Amino acid sequence: MVMSWVFAGMIALSFAVSFFTGTGSQLTAALFDGAASAVSLTVSLAGTLCLWSSVIRVMEASGLSARLAGLLRPLLRLLYPAASKDDEARSAISGNLTANLLGLGNAATPLGLKAVCRMKELSRGSTATAEMCRLIVMNTASVQLIPSTVAAVRSSVGAAAPFDILPAVWVTSLCSVSAGLLAARLMEKRHG
Numbered sequence: 001m002v003m004s005w006v007f008a009g010m011i012a013l014s015f016a017v018s019f020f021t022g023t024g025s026q027l028t029a030a031l032f033d034g035a036a037s038a039v040s041l042t043v044s045l046a047g048t049l050c051l052w053s054s055v056i057r058v059m060e061a062s063g064l065s066a067r068l069a070g071l072l073r074p075l076l077r078l079l080y081p082a083a084s085k086d087d088e089a090r091s092a093i094s095g096n097l098t099a100n101l102l103g104l105g106n107a108a109t110p111l112g113l114k115a116v117c118r119m120k121e122l123s124r125g126s127t128a129t130a131e132m133c134r135l136i137v138m139n140t141a142s143v144q145l146i147p148s149t150v151a152a153v154r155s156s157v158g159a160a161a162p163f164d165i166l167p168a169v170w171v172t173s174l175c176s177v178s179a180g181l182l183a184a185r186l187m188e189k190r191h192g
Contacts, residue, residue, distance in 0.1 A: 053104070056102075142176075147166070151163050
């Protein structure tokens with residue numbers, strides 16, 4: 001709600017400044033250019049999101065997702081000992097991690113929410129558990145092997161090699177997840 005007021009204020013201020021400085025035609029041109037760019041970016045991102053969401057659905061239907069959950073089981077046991085014992089929670093968590101590995105934050109979010117809801121049912125508590133906090137940290141920091149959303153944005157603005165950022169993405173992803181998990185562990189020990 002607050003951001004709506006902030007954006008409304010910025011727009012009103014832009015119109016006021018444009019009116020007093022006599023740059024109404026430039027403001028109108030910028031509005032139309034911005035709208036056209038937004039539509040173009042949205043269409044390119046929608047295509048990428050649909051492609052990878054379909055890949056995730058095929059992975060689920062073919063059983064590849066279940067096999068991936070099996071491969072991730074040792075990691076899931078380490079990070080989420082209680083939740084990894086439940087098939088539904090483990091499947092949602094592994095799906096969330098898989099979507100994040102593919103750089104699909106929008107596709108990962110529903111799976112993360114499903115996992116947290118199941119973890120809450122399992123804990124029967126009214127507050128977030130340490131495992132829920134770790135999942136949120138992992139989802140927010142997200143290790144990305146294939147940053148498809150970023151590559152789609154780079155491609156839509158004319159980048160010759162949209163995936164040339166891979167080494168930087170891998171290093172920063174590992175650093176952010178490591179720092180996030182360390183912070184979560186320290187907070188858990190402090191408040192646990």
